[in-house]
Amino acid sequence: MKTKYINLKEEYNEEKIKEASQEIVNGNLVIFPTETVYGIGANALNDKACKNIFKAKGREGDNPLIVHVNNVDMIKQLVEEPNEVEKILINSFCPGPFTLILKAKNIIPKSVTAGLDTVGIRMPSNKIANKLIEYADVPIAAPSANVSGRPSGTKIEDILKEFDGKVSTIIDDGMVDIGLESTVVRVIDNKARILRPGKITKEDIEKLGIGVEIDKNILGKYDGKEKVLSPGMKYRHYAPNTKCMMIYSKNEESMVNKINELIKDKKALVVCRDKNFDKYTTSYKIKMGNSLEEIAHNIFSILRQVDKYNVDIVIIEGMQKDGLGLALNNRLLRACEYNYLEI
Numbered sequence: 001m002k003t004k005y006i007n008l009k010e011e012y013n014e015e016k017i018k019e020a021s022q023e024i025v026n027g028n029l030v031i032f033p034t035e036t037v038y039g040i041g042a043n044a045l046n047d048k049a050c051k052n053i054f055k056a057k058g059r060e061g062d063n064p065l066i067v068h069v070n071n072v073d074m075i076k077q078l079v080e081e082p083n084e085v086e087k088i089l090i091n092s093f094c095p096g097p098f099t100l101i102l103k104a105k106n107i108i109p110k111s112v113t114a115g116l117d118t119v120g121i122r123m124p125s126n127k128i129a130n131k132l133i134e135y136a137d138v139p140i141a142a143p144s145a146n147v148s149g150r151p152s153g154t155k156i157e158d159i160l161k162e163f164d165g166k167v168s169t170i171i172d173d174g175m176v177d178i179g180l181e182s183t184v185v186r187v188i189d190n191k192a193r194i195l196r197p198g199k200i201t202k203e204d205i206e207k208l209g210i211g212v213e214i215d216k217n218i219l220g221k222y223d224g225k226e227k228v229l230s231p232g233m234k235y236r237h238y239a240p241n242t243k244c245m246m247i248y249s250k251n252e253e254s255m256v257n258k259i260n261e262l263i264k265d266k267k268a269l270v271v272c273r274d275k276n277f278d279k280y281t282t283s284y285k286i287k288m289g290n291s292l293e294e295i296a297h298n299i300f301s302i303l304r305q306v307d308k309y310n311v312d313i314v315i316i317e318g319m320q321k322d323g324l325g326l327a328l329n330n331r332l333l334r335a336c337e338y339n340y341l342e343i
Contacts, residue, residue: 003164008128009174016171017128021135023168029056031145031159032132033173034068034124036097036182036198037152037300038159039142040167041068041132044078047109050141054111056166059148064114065141066099066122066182070133075121078139079103085187085210092208094123095130097178097199101186112141122182128173144181151238151303151335154179158304179297180327194218197327199296218330219321221338237334240306240314242269244336248318249343256280258343259315269309271302271316284309288317292324299328303335318342 006016020030024041027049031040040056042049044067054061069075072090075082079102082090089100104119113119124130133140144152145159153159156172163170183198191211194202195218202212247262249255256279259270269284273295277287286302289295306314316332318340319325333340 001165001168003167004169006169006171009172012127014131017131018135020169020171021132024132024136024138024140028168029053029166030132031153031156031163031167031170032129032140032142033171033176034126034129034142035177036124036180037154037176037178038145038156039068039129039140040145040163041140041142043136044068044112044139044141045107045109046138047111050109050111053141053143056163057143057146057148059143061111062114063143063148064116064120065112065143066120066184067108067112068122068124068129068133068140068142070095070123070130074133074139075102075123078105078108079119079121080105083187083190085190085192088208088210089185089187089192089205093183093200093204095125096123097125097180097182098122099182099184099196101184101195118186120184126173126177128171132171149237149239151240151300152181154297154300158301175297175301177297179300180331183327188213197330199324199327201323202326203323214326218326219333238300238303238331239335239337240303242307242309242311242314243339244306244314244316245339245341246316246318246332246336247341247343250320252276254343255317258341259317263313263315267312269306269311269314271306271314273317276317284311292319292328295319295328296324299331 023030099120099122101118146153147162154176178199183200184196185192192205193213195215205212263282270280271286274287274290
């Protein structure tokens with residue numbers, strides 16, 4: 001298959017988006033930008049097309065897909081009537097980096113829901129994503145554009161290496177805005193349970209007067225006792241091929257000293273905040289930003305770079321577990337396969 005490349009980095013072009021939307025209508029796969037990460041999308045109502053997403057990614061069939069819509073009427077076609085708490089969440093966070101697990105109608109193929117009676121619904125805020133859905137006039141099922149287990153795609157240069165020749169069209173809108181996948185929430189007993197943390201935080205939801213629970217699998221290994229309700233819960237995810245370890249201390253000096261102790265006499269790469277870059281003794285270092293927002297924006301691209309260094313181990317500076325830090329800890333713990341030390 002020859003993949004068509006559409007460059008919208010310099011100039012927005014609706015005719016090109018219309019062309020890509022026709023590929024969705026025809027049952028083909030399109031990689032497109034959202035505000036969070038790039039998605040690999042298909043017509044969410046076309047079972048065969050959605051199964052091709054799993055083939056292209058090497059994704060397990062019990063890992064459900066998130067369905068992207070561009071208006072509330074489309075949500076109504078796909079799911080049962082939301083309850084009052086769910087309506088508040090939709091009105092507050094949609095469009096945006098937010099996915100809500102709702103009771104699916106039979107119109108949605110089982111390949112999308114992984115056989116569950118629920119489906120994740122998201123309304124992206126990215127203009128291109130919304131136009132793609134509008135012109136296709138169908139909801140688009142789309143996980144992140146990466147081979148399963150690898151870091152999510154945040155720029156096309158990384159994505160092309162994995163999907164050129166496997167999808168019909170790739171739309172390039174440059175580096176994404178946020179860099180982490182959407183927050184995934186399910187309402188249980190009128191409380192919002194966060195299944196996957198993201199840009200929309202526990203604190204953001206609590207401001208609405210809604211109680212919030214953090215799923216036990218977010219900072220721990222999946223125990224296999226429950227069905228997977230959200231992507232990113234069960235399988236090895238976000239991981240480079242090189243062994244990684246995350247180290248954290250509330251005392252930054254202690255953290256730096258511990259990392260320097262561990263990398264002594266080793267061929268090691270340190271991924272650190274910009275302000276700590278010169279404090280490490282290794283010659284292999286990558287800056288990841290200083291603020292949590294900067295780190296979130298950069299981290300998946302960095303995780304894709306580390307294998308190029310041909311080192312024995314990658315040490316990543318950890319961070320606090322509140323706010324956006326919860327989402328970063330979730331992704332990095334999985335990238336490090338829970339190889340973590342807090343001092």
